Amino acid sequence: xxxxxxxxxxxxxxxxxxxxxxxxxxxxxxxxxxxxxxxxxxxxxxxxxxxxxxxxxxxxxxxxxxxxxxxxxxxxxxxxxxxxxxxxxxxxxxxxxxxxxxxxxxxxxxxx
Amino acid sequence: xxxxxxxxxxxxxxxxxxxxxxxxxxxxxxxxxxxxxxxxxxxxxxxxxxxxxxxxxxxxxxxxxxxxxxxxxxxxxxxxxxxxxxxxxxxxxxxxxxxxxxxxxxxxxxxxx
Numbered sequence: 001x002x003x004x005x006x007x008x009x010x011x012x013x014x015x016x017x018x019x020x021x022x023x024x025x026x027x028x029x030x031x032x033x034x035x036x037x038x039x040x041x042x043x044x045x046x047x048x049x050x051x052x053x054x055x056x057x058x059x060x061x062x063x064x065x066x067x068x069x070x071x072x073x074x075x076x077x078x079x080x081x082x083x084x085x086x087x088x089x090x091x092x093x094x095x096x097x098x099x100x101x102x103x104x105x106x107x108x109x110x111x112x
Numbered sequence: 113x114x115x116x117x118x119x120x121x122x123x124x125x126x127x128x129x130x131x132x133x134x135x136x137x138x139x140x141x142x143x144x145x146x147x148x149x150x151x152x153x154x155x156x157x158x159x160x161x162x163x164x165x166x167x168x169x170x171x172x173x174x175x176x177x178x179x180x181x182x183x184x185x186x187x188x189x190x191x192x193x194x195x196x197x198x199x200x201x202x203x204x205x206x207x208x209x210x211x212x213x214x215x216x217x218x219x220x221x222x223x224x225x
Contacts, residue, residue: 032211043116043202043216044155051211089155093211099145099168100214102155 002027004092006103013080014111021106023090024072030092033066033073034100038087047088048075080110114139116217118203124223130191133220137184137205143167144186145214146178149200158201161186162209190222198224 003026013019025033031052036044050057050064050073057064061080066073077084090103117136125131137144145168146158157170161180178188184205190197200221204214 034213036214036216041218043204043218044214045216046213049213095211099157099160099170101157102147104154 002030002092002094002101004090004101004103006090006106008106009104010107010109012109012111015080015082017080019075019077019080019084019108019110021075021088021090021108022072023074023092023103024070025092025101026071027092027094028068028071029094031095032093033064034091034093035062035064035075036089036091036102038089038105040086044089077108080108082110082112084108085110116203116205116215118201118217118220120220121218122221122223124225125193126225127193127195129193130189131193131222132187132189133201133203133222135186135188135203135205135217137186137203138215141205141207141215142184143206143209144180144184145204145206146186146188147202147204148172149202149219150198155202158188160209167209193224195224198222 006023034049037047038044063076088106093100119134143162145160148156160168164180175191180186200219202219204216
């Protein structure tokens with residue numbers, strides 16, 4: 001089955017700096033790659049997603065890039081703010097109707 | 113629109129007991145998925161239901177089971193609880209079975225003593 005690896009497991013950045021989280025997936029048939037943010041005491045919430053026919057997608061301070069050849073995708077957060085502190089999960093899905101497989105998560109701490 | 117509701121939010125059980133967790137999806141959503149979240153293993157997929165049918169199943173022992181009712185509400189059951197079953201159990205719903213946003217509840221935190 002699909003396997004998603006996520007690095008780093010923890011990331012500490014100074015407010016205003018950028019944060020980058022990287023994920024690799026194993027199944028070349030995967031074509032949907034969402035990113036979820038989980039704040040303390042809450043369930044994960046979708047922040048951005050990308051499909052395999054797109055190489056990059058941006059939404060304000062958040063961007064995701066996808067390299068299908070290398071089977072990896074990354075989340076970039078620019079101008080980090082304290083409210084960006086949370087656990088971030090990447091995920092991959094093979095096709096409609098298949099399960100979503102999550103990476104192990106990255107705990108991001110933005111220091112003021 | 114109300115979000116995904118999970119009950120109970122917290123519960124404590126002892127080894128050997130069983131537990132039933134409930135999930136009410138967002139109105140109109142027919143797909144419900146369950147995930148187990150532990151510090152060491154991240155988010156592990158348990159199963160997904162759509163229109164009362166189990167569509168996908170993760171790699172968990174048969175002690176873990178679930179079902180979905182005609183109103184899309186779902187329950188999961190864990191029998192013969194083990195210490196390692198202590199986790200946050202998350203339910204997520206979406207409108208259909210295609211790829212798209214999963215809407216998560218806040219989870220049911222199970223502690224097994």
